[in-house]
Amino acid sequence: MSELPGTDYSDVKIQAPLPSAVAWERDTLEKLVFATVHERRAARRWSIFFKLSFLLLAFFALWSLSDFNFTGSDGELIGTHTALIEIEGSIEEEGNGAADVVIPSLNKAFSDRESRAVVLKINSPGGSPVQAGAIVDEILRLRKAYPAKPVYVVVDEICASGGHYIAAAADRIYVNKASIVGSVGVLMDGFGFTGAMDKLGVERRLLTAGENKGFLDPFSPQSDTHKAHAQAMLNEIHQQFIAVVRSGRGTRLKETPETFSGLFWSGARAVDMGLADGFGTIESVARDVVRVEDIVDYTAQEGLPERVLKKFGAAVGQGAMRTLYAGTRPAVR
Structure with missing residues (x-):
């Protein structure tokens, strides 16, 4: 190998191939x-x-x-409309038919300057007279506060007992011919286990301070005094119910001995009896009665947590306890 003049190769190292x-x-x-x-x-x-x-x-x-709600409380974005509020299922202290749920919706619907009428769509077999009574009182108050804004009820499948209690506060009630309407009565139901306990040899040990504190205890014999007291209370609530129906229906009511007996009738029969005014749906009432076809739903909607809890049965224990002691409370159903 020839070397170039002036080139120093002393620092050049030849790297051998790496081993495999x-x-x-x-x-x-x-x-x-x-x-x-x-x-x-x-x-x-x-x-x-x-x-x-x-x-x-x-x-x-x-x-x-x-x-x-992007429509705003004053209806600026939605314009003139018919306000809708749905009451679905039992009227209890919780759920769609609770007074705490329905009353805020009523106030929003009435206070909206663009709502021309409020329509309650009811599909309920009844429930608590306290909840139904609170809703009725609020409807009557709002009717006085907004005299130019009528209230109508449209019955879906059933509007019985507590449902009809609420409906009676409206200006007019519209039904389907096959709807179930009526059942103006009050009940208090429960179970007695004293016979079964005797057969099983189970002894009830109940201590009370107050001779009537064990009133309607399902594991103790029912006394005539307690039964008479409960019946008197039911009769009192029944008279409150009757007064609301008579006041709401007025001269339209064709009263007979069966009217307030707790019986229920078809929608067609209810119209004949004066318990309802005619046949209609939400759409037909908005179109033909209110004459404002645009409908805005003011029904309070459940949030995501409530829907998830119900789906996975988080309220099962609470519901079981409520069922166990349901007989101690009156119900208009």
Whole structure:
């Protein structure tokens, strides 16, 4: 090999080829490094995905809880309309038929300057006379506060007992020919286990301070005094119910001995008896009676937590306890 003039080769080192074992180790290390990088990238992508999913769920939960309404309380964006409030199911202290749920909806519907009438769509077999009475009182108060805004009831499948209690406070009641209407009565039901306890040899040990504190205890014999007291209370509540129906229906009511007996009738028969005024649906009442076809629903909607809890049965224990002691409370159903 010839050397170029003035070139110093003293620092040049000739690298020998790597042994095959060393090359394999380097390749393996490179693969491990690349695999680690890919794994971290994948983990980062999944982390971003889960964070976005959580944010979306949180957003929808807040949306549901906030009950957003872009129409505004004064109806500026929705214009003239017929206000709708639905009462579905039993009228109890919780749920769609509770006074605490229905009354705020009534106030919103009446106070909206663009609502021309309030229509209650009722599909209920009845329930608590306290809840029904509170709703009736509020309807009567709002009718006086807003005399130009009528209240109508449209019956779906059934409007019996406590449902009819509420309906009687409206200006007019519209039904389907096959709807179930009426059942103007009050009941208090429960169970007595004294016979079964005697057969099983079970002894009831109940201590009370006050001779009537064990009133309607299902594990103790029912006394004539307690039975008479309960009957008197039911009769009193029944008379309150009758007074509301008579006042609401006025001269339209064709009263007979059976009217307030607790019987119920078809919608067609209810119209003949004066318990209802005619046949109609939400749409027909808005179109032909109110003459404002646009309908806005003011019914309070359950939030996401309530729906989830109900779906997974979180209220089962509470419902069981309520069922056990339901016989100690009057019910208009």
